[in-house]
Amino acid sequence: MNTRENPTNDPSLESWVESARGHGDFPIQNLPFGVFTRRTDGELACVGVAIGDSALDLSACWEAGLFAGTPVEHVNVFARDSLNDFVEAGPEAWSAVRGRVSELLRTDTSTLRDDAAVRDTALVEQGKIAMQLPMRIGDYTDFYASAYHATNVGKMFRPDGEPLLPNYKHLPVGYHGRASSIVVSGEEVRRPMGQTKADDAAPTFGPCRLLDYELEMGFFIGVENSLGARVSVEAAKKHIFGMVIVNDWSARDIQKWEYVPLGPFNAKNFATSVSPWVVTLEALAPFQVKHTTRGADDPPLLEYLKGADEDAYDIQLEVGIASAQMRTVGTAPHIVSRGSFRDMFWTITQMAAHHTSTGCNLRVGDLLASGTVSGPEESARGCLLELTWRGTNPITLPTREERKFLADGDELVMRGWCERAGATRIGFGECRGIVTPAE
Amino acid sequence: MNTRENPTNDPSLESWVESARGHGDFPIQNLPFGVFTRRTDGELACVGVAIGDSALDLSACWEAGLFAGTPVEHVNVFARDSLNDFVEAGPEAWSAVRGRVSELLRTDTSTLRDDAAVRDTALVEQGKIAMQLPMRIGDYTDFYASAYHATNVGKMFRPDGEPLLPNYKHLPVGYHGRASSIVVSGEEVRRPMGQTKADDAAPTFGPCRLLDYELEMGFFIGVENSLGARVSVEAAKKHIFGMVIVNDWSARDIQKWEYVPLGPFNAKNFATSVSPWVVTLEALAPFQVKHTTRGADDPPLLEYLKGADEDAYDIQLEVGIASAQMRTVGTAPHIVSRGSFRDMFWTITQMAAHHTSTGCNLRVGDLLASGTVSGPEESARGCLLELTWRGTNPITLPTREERKFLADGDELVMRGWCERAGATRIGFGECRGIVTPAE
Numbered sequence: 079m080n081t082r083e084n085p086t087n088d089p090s091l092e093s094w095v096e097s098a099r100g101h102g103d104f105p106i107q108n109l110p111f112g113v114f115t116r117r118t119d120g121e122l123a124c125v126g127v128a129i130g131d132s133a134l135d136l137s138a139c140w141e142a143g144l145f146a147g148t149p150v151e152h153v154n155v156f157a158r159d160s161l162n163d164f165v166e167a168g169p170e171a172w173s174a175v176r177g178r179v180s181e182l183l184r185t186d187t188s189t190l191r192d193d194a195a196v197r198d199t200a201l202v203e204q205g206k207i208a209m210q211l212p213m214r215i216g217d218y219t220d221f222y223a224s225a226y227h228a229t230n231v232g233k234m235f236r237p238d239g240e241p242l243l244p245n246y247k248h249l250p251v252g253y254h255g256r257a258s259s260i261v262v263s264g265e266e267v268r269r270p271m272g273q274t275k276a277d278d279a280a281p282t283f284g285p286c287r288l289l290d291y292e293l294e295m296g297f298f299i300g301v302e303n304s305l306g307a308r309v310s311v312e313a314a315k316k317h318i319f320g321m322v323i324v325n326d327w328s329a330r331d332i333q334k335w336e337y338v339p340l341g342p343f344n345a346k347n348f349a350t351s352v353s354p355w356v357v358t359l360e361a362l363a364p365f366q367v368k369h370t371t372r373g374a375d376d377p378p379l380l381e382y383l384k385g386a387d388e389d390a391y392d393i394q395l396e397v398g399i400a401s402a403q404m405r406t407v408g409t410a411p412h413i414v415s416r417g418s419f420r421d422m423f424w425t426i427t428q429m430a431a432h433h434t435s436t437g438c439n440l441r442v443g444d445l446l447a448s449g450t451v452s453g454p455e456e457s458a459r460g461c462l463l464e465l466t467w468r469g470t471n472p473i474t475l476p477t478r479e480e481r482k483f484l485a486d487g488d489e490l491v492m493r494g495w496c497e498r499a500g501a502t503r504i505g506f507g508e509c510r511g512i513v514t515p516a517e
Numbered sequence: 518m519n520t521r522e523n524p525t526n527d528p529s530l531e532s533w534v535e536s537a538r539g540h541g542d543f544p545i546q547n548l549p550f551g552v553f554t555r556r557t558d559g560e561l562a563c564v565g566v567a568i569g570d571s572a573l574d575l576s577a578c579w580e581a582g583l584f585a586g587t588p589v590e591h592v593n594v595f596a597r598d599s600l601n602d603f604v605e606a607g608p609e610a611w612s613a614v615r616g617r618v619s620e621l622l623r624t625d626t627s628t629l630r631d632d633a634a635v636r637d638t639a640l641v642e643q644g645k646i647a648m649q650l651p652m653r654i655g656d657y658t659d660f661y662a663s664a665y666h667a668t669n670v671g672k673m674f675r676p677d678g679e680p681l682l683p684n685y686k687h688l689p690v691g692y693h694g695r696a697s698s699i700v701v702s703g704e705e706v707r708r709p710m711g712q713t714k715a716d717d718a719a720p721t722f723g724p725c726r727l728l729d730y731e732l733e734m735g736f737f738i739g740v741e742n743s744l745g746a747r748v749s750v751e752a753a754k755k756h757i758f759g760m761v762i763v764n765d766w767s768a769r770d771i772q773k774w775e776y777v778p779l780g781p782f783n784a785k786n787f788a789t790s791v792s793p794w795v796v797t798l799e800a801l802a803p804f805q806v807k808h809t810t811r812g813a814d815d816p817p818l819l820e821y822l823k824g825a826d827e828d829a830y831d832i833q834l835e836v837g838i839a840s841a842q843m844r845t846v847g848t849a850p851h852i853v854s855r856g857s858f859r860d861m862f863w864t865i866t867q868m869a870a871h872h873t874s875t876g877c878n879l880r881v882g883d884l885l886a887s888g889t890v891s892g893p894e895e896s897a898r899g900c901l902l903e904l905t906w907r908g909t910n911p912i913t914l915p916t917r918e919e920r921k922f923l924a925d926g927d928e929l930v931m932r933g934w935c936e937r938a939g940a941t942r943i944g945f946g947e948c949r950g951i952v953t954p955a956e
Contacts, residue, residue, distance in 0.1 A: 216655070217697050222779060243777050248720045249712050253779035254693035254786070258656050258878045259744055268745045270875035273688050273819060281687045283819045283874070305698055305788070306707045306956065329875070338682050340661060340692035341780025347693070348875040349744070380712060380722045435722070436709035436768070438786040439697045517745065517876075 084173075086180040087364050089502045093183045094191045095201070097130030103495060103505025104128040106183050109176050110320065110355035110506070111161055114207040123159035123210055127179050128355050128507070131204055134179065138200035144182060144190065148174040160214040161356065162443045165300045165319050172300065172319065173360060209354035211262045212322070213298050213443040218260060218350070219433060220294070220326060220447045221252040225371065225423035227452035230464045247376050249383070250424040250432045252449075255326075256347035260445065263323075263353050263509045269486060269516040270348040272332035281335065285516030288330035288469075289484040293397050293460035293492055295419050296324040296447040297426050298356060299440045306437040311385040314427035317440065320356040321426075323395070323494045323509040324447045327351070330463060330483065352445070353492070353509040361504055365496035367392045371423045382435055386425040393419035393506075395451055395494045397460065402487030403477045411491040412475050414465060417451055417458030419494075486515040523612075525619040526803050528941045532622045533630045534640070536569030542934060542944025543567040545622050548615050549759065549794035549945070550600055553646040562598035562649055566618050567794050567946070570643055573618065577639035583621060583629065587613040599653040600795065601882050604739045604758050611739065611758065612799060648793035650701045651761070652737050652882040657699060657789070658872060659733070659765060659886045660691040664810065664862035666891035669903045686815050688822070689863040689871045691888075694765075695786035699884065702762075702792050702948045708925060708955040709787040711771035720774065724955035727769035727908075728923040732836050732899035732931055734858050735763040735886040736865050737795060738879045745876040750824040753866035756879065759795040760865075762834070762933045762948040763886045766790070769902055769922065791884070792931070792948040800943055804935035806831045810862045821874055825864040832858035832945075834890055834933045836899065841926030842916045850930040851914050853904060856897030858890055858933075925954040 086109065092099060093106040104110070106129065114133055115123045124137035136145075136156035145151050149171040155163040165172070182190045190197050222228055225242065228251075232241030245251065261267070269289055275281040300319030303309050309317055326346060333345030369390040372379075395418065398411025424432075429446055440446075450460040459465045462483055466472050469482030481488070489512045495505035525546065531538060532545040543549070545568065553572055554562045563576035575584075575595035584590050588610040594602040604611070621629045629636050661667055664681065667690075671680030684690065700706070708728055714720040739758030742748050748756055765785060772784030808829040811818075834857065837850025863871075868885055879885075889899040898904045901922050905911050908921030920927070928951045934944035 217695060219782075245714075245720075245774055245777065248714075249775060251775065251779055252782050254695055254782065256656060256693055256877060257696075258880050258883070261744070268876055271747070272875050273821075273871075275684075275687075280816070281684075281819065283821050305700070308710070332875070335684055336688060336690065337778070337780075338684065339776070339780070340690055341776075341778070343658075343691050343693065344871070344875045344877070347872070347877040377719070380720065382712075382722050432712075432783070433786070436711050436771070436783045436787040437707055438695060438783070441697050444697070 084360055084363060086177055087361065089500065091180065092185045093129060094185050095130045095132060095183060097132065101503055102130060103507050104130055105502050105504065106180060107502040108357060108361050108504035109179055110357040110361065112212050112355045113160055113210040115210065116202060117206055117208055122157070125156035125158060125161055125164055128204070129183055132201050133204055133207055135200045135202060138196065142196045145175065145178060148178055150175060159210060161212050162214050166442050169301065169316060172358060176358060176360060209262055209264065211260065212354060212356050215257045215260055215443050215445050216441045218255040218257040218445045219252055220255040220449060221250050221424065221429050222449040223250055223422045223424035223429060224450055224452045226421065226454055227450040227460060227464065230452065230459065234468050250429045252429065252433065253341045255350065259347055260350045260352060263351055263511065265351065265511065266514045267327055267349040267351065267511045268514050270329050271516055272329055272344055273335060274331040275335045286329040286332055289513060290328045290330050290462045291484065291490050292326035292328055292450040293395055294324040294326050294447045294449060294451060295321055295393060296352060296445050297321045299442055299444040302441045303434055303439055305439040308437060309430055309434040311383060311427045311431040314430040315359060317430060318359055318426065320358040321362065322356055323353040323492050323506050325351040325490060325492055325509050325511055326447060351509055351511045353506050355507050357504065357506055362391055362496065364501040365392050365498065367420055369425055371421060382431060383428050386427045389425035389427045390420045392498065393494050393496055395419060395492065398491040399475065399481065400489045400491065401475055401477060401479050401485065403479060404475060405489065409476050411489065414473055415457055415459055417453035417460060419451055421453040422448060422451065484513050486513055488513050523799055523802060525616055526800065528939065530619065531624045532568060533624050534569045534571055534622060536571065540942055541569060542946050543569055544941050544943060545619060546941040547796060547800050547943035548618050549796040549800065551651050551794045552599055552649040554649065555641060556645055556647055564595035564597060564600055564603055568622055571640050572643055572646055574639045574641060577635065581635045584614065584617060587617055589614060598649060600651050601653050605881050608740065608755060611797060615797060615799060648701055648703065650699065651793060651795050654696045654699055654882050654884050655880045657694040657696040657884045658691055659694040659888060660689050660863065660868050661888040662689055662861045662863035662868060663889055663891045665860060665893055666889040666899060666903065669891065669898065673907050689868045691868065691872065692780045694789065698786055699789045699791060702790055702950065704790065704950065705953045706766055706788040706790065706950045707953050709768050709771070710955055711768055711783055712774060713770040714774045725768040725771055728952060729767045729769050729901045730923065730929050731765035731767055731889040732834055733763040733765050733886045733888060733890060734760055734832060735791060735884050736760045738881055738883040741880045742873055742878055744878040747876060748869055748873040750822060750866045750870040753869040754798060756869060757798055757865065759797040760801065761795055762792040762931050762945050764790040764929060764931055764948050764950055765886060790948055790950045792945050794946050796943065796945055801830055801935065803940040804831050804937060806859055808864050810860060821870060822867050825866045828864035828866045829859045831937065832933050832935055834858060834931065837930040838914065838920065839928045839930065840914055840916060840918050840924065842918060843914060844928065848915050850928065853912055854896055854898055856890055856892035856899060860892040861887055861890065923952050925952055927952050
């Protein structure tokens with residue numbers, strides 16, 4: 079079966095959960111997975127699915143016997159503080175569980191709809207839960223897959239040379255990131271201290287002065303490859319569980335001084351935020367589109383990177399900033415950029431294939447991120463470095479505050495969603511984070 | 518109490534385990550921790566301590582009540598497949614357990630010596646066990662802390678510029694490495710495939726042709742710092758559990774093409790080997806020496822990197838290579854370099870302090886490695902890149918085979934030990950790995 083035509087994605091489906099029937103992020107065609115705790119008491123975390131303005135506690139559903147007949151019927155893999163055990167159960171289990179949840183939430187299925195006791199336990203308003211990091215992440219890798227972003231950075235930092243380095247169009251450049259400091263949307267991000275150096279001065283240690291965000295998409299590995307085994311572009315999708323929005327917070331002044339010759343280190347290791355709901359590739363299938371960013375003049379692909387012609391995803395992305403002052407007066411986040419993930423030069427399948435081309439093992443829960451998502455338009459630049467062109471062209475907020483880089487108290491709000499004619503709009507929710515002062 | 522004078526390090530101590538009384542790596546003054554399984558059946562892994570040619574199964578000792586009165590008396594943290602739970606118990610537990618093991622193994626303690634039943638279960642010849650990766654590693658960080666190594670690399674790759682980049686003496690340069698592919702000594706290492714590019718040709722994909730090793734020392738984090746909390750140089754030692762030898766296998770041809778601008782990625786992610794026995798900082802304390810590599814002409818240290826004047830460790834290191842042909846005829850590994858960890862420009866406490874200076878959290882089990890350990894002498898160069906000066910000066914093995922870089926079938930054998938007058942010699946054992954052909 080073509081996953082694009084998966085019955086769980088059928089636009090004619092409707093849920094008896096009323097809030098899922100509008101144009102929000104979480105209709106019955108989405109059903110992303112996350113981990114939450116109820117805010118009330120010291121309750122344990124559980125795995126859930128977002129539906130409209132609510133979340134469905136899959137552990138409670140399991141206890142009620144609603145997953146009988148699925149691959150997870152024998153162990154409650156939802157009574158966990160991460161998705162890992164569920165994801166370890168494999169692609170058939172993901173699909174079967176999502177199918178069962180779709181069935182349970184459909185207008186015409188009474189099982190859960192009419193069982194007040196189970197329903198009132200399992201269905202909880204999102205406003206009453208606290209989302210957790212969805213996966214226990216072993217390794218985190220960050221790519222640099224937008225040629226628009228890489229070109230802009232190249233123009234700024236190497237004005238006299240070719241903006242793209244010679245390797246850029248031959249392989250998806252990436253580097254190992256820091257897994258320990260990945261936090262879920264909503265957690266505050268402290269401005270880091272660090273060593274920086276002004277051009278004609280000695281290095282100093284102090285609060286980062288050029289704090290930036292980077293809008294990225296991330297994908298979680300769902301099926302591991304053993305050490306020494308390569309994953310082809312064609313097979314890669316079967317290894318990917320789903321996607322989230324990623325904010326790769328970046329200290330530009332720390333990065334500038336430290337990054338030669340081994341790449342970014344302290345400039346990126348203080349925090350990375352991810353959105354809490356993992357949207358499965360199954361739900362995203364209707365939004366897969368032709369991968370069109372590689373042009374006729376670009377160098378030919380080596381064989382191991384071919385086969386991704388249909389592997390782009392049209393995910394609309396936007397970034398908003400709300401300063402402390404804006405939040406005080408109740409002004410909505412000011413949208414500073416809008417773009418699409420389809421504009422990336424490299425696909426997620428090429429990233430996974432390249433990463434494993436040496437035999438490197440990707441494990442369940444590993445996070446791979448795309449690098450800054452920037453598009454061809456100036457309005458589609460995914461970080462302040464590009465948007466303000468290193469601070470030379472500041473942004474003005476509705477409060478008339480100017481921003482070259484982030485100020486303490488600024489809240490970043492990233493949103494992502496997919497829509498097209500003939501399919502139901504689905505979304506990722508938000509990836510938020512407020513910058514708190516250095517300490 | 519000064520840890521240098523810890524009673525467990527007293528040179529007058531002797532063990533009733535006869536093989537621990539020679540000049541080997543594992544006298545009673547060492548007592549490094551590791552994880553092993555017996556080779557016989559499907560037995561579960563356990564935590565053990567090396568003593569002479571044997572290993573002491575701490576789980577069996579715990580079951581026999583031998584850890585009563587220590588901080589771990591209530592939970593058998595040794596019935597595990599990693600050291601993590603034991604290490605999580607904290608520095609007092611590490612010290613108390615090592616103290617109890619020292620007591621149990623002393624000539625004059627009869628408890629274990631004369632209890633044949635427990636002793637025969639718990640004490641097992643190292644030849645009859647299979648060592649496992651000692652820790653469950655969350656994040657792996659690799660530094661570049663030898664100025665001799667960095668200078669040599671700079672001379673080779675930037676012959677017209679200053680060999681050391683401007684930041685080198687101001688901060689310990691490092692990068693995030695790949696945790697998933699860290700393997701224990703003895704595991705085979707497959708030559709990676711990868712994308713490389715000769716100077717005047719298009720890129721190609723195929724087996725790495727310039728495979729190298731890097732001799733490094735690694736240290737495991739034993740006490741975490743929470744996200745946002747910095748660890749000072751002075752406090753850093755309290756966060757470190759112990760050290761191992763690390764072989765940072767490197768594909769030089771992959772690295773050369775991929776590494777700009779984000780650093781090494783696929784060139785290093787296919788394997789990293791570590792020695793199996795973690796030598797505690799407590800055991801290493803007698804070999805702490807003055808940190809003398811920073812000269813009067815070097816730039817002043819920023820405050821957050823000061824305080825490491827006594828934090829060097831005089832660990833003797835040597836690297837041997839045994840080709841397949843040498844092993845066939847029974848020739849011992851050919852020693853290609855000898856050096857000391859005391860020659861590093863940055864100390865392990867400076868590395869930890871710099872790493873956390875942004876508030877980055879280090880978790881229990883995280884591995885930080887030093888980067889290639891090279892010394893001032895040509896004979897103390899810690900990788901083939903330097904030893905053969907990019908292949909221009911090949912090494913000749915006793916079999917008259919030449920090596921510019923590693924050949925399939927080559928076995929790398931790294932050894933490390935400490936000795937000085939007035940202290941008992943202790944060692945790390947070996948970090949071994951055989952290169953198998955690309956597939």
